[in-house]
Amino acid sequence: LETRSAPSATTSDKPDMAEIEKFDKSKLKKTETQEKNPLPSKETIEQEKQAGESS
Numbered sequence: 001l002e003t004r005s006a007p008s009a010t011t012s013d014k015p016d017m018a019e020i021e022k023f024d025k026s027k028l029k030k031t032e033t034q035e036k037n038p039l040p041s042k043e044t045i046e047q048e049k050q051a052g053e054s055s
Contacts, residue, residue, distance in 0.1 A: 040048075
């Protein structure tokens, strides 16, 4: 059993290398990743309070 539309499916399965090669990497901006500083949990605050009292 053979379907005529099969070849078009096989080409779309692969990434388009021509598009990737055309992509200009120099247009990308260098970004600095900054870690967000989450607020401490209630447990952490309690532990620090207890540690502060004992010292």
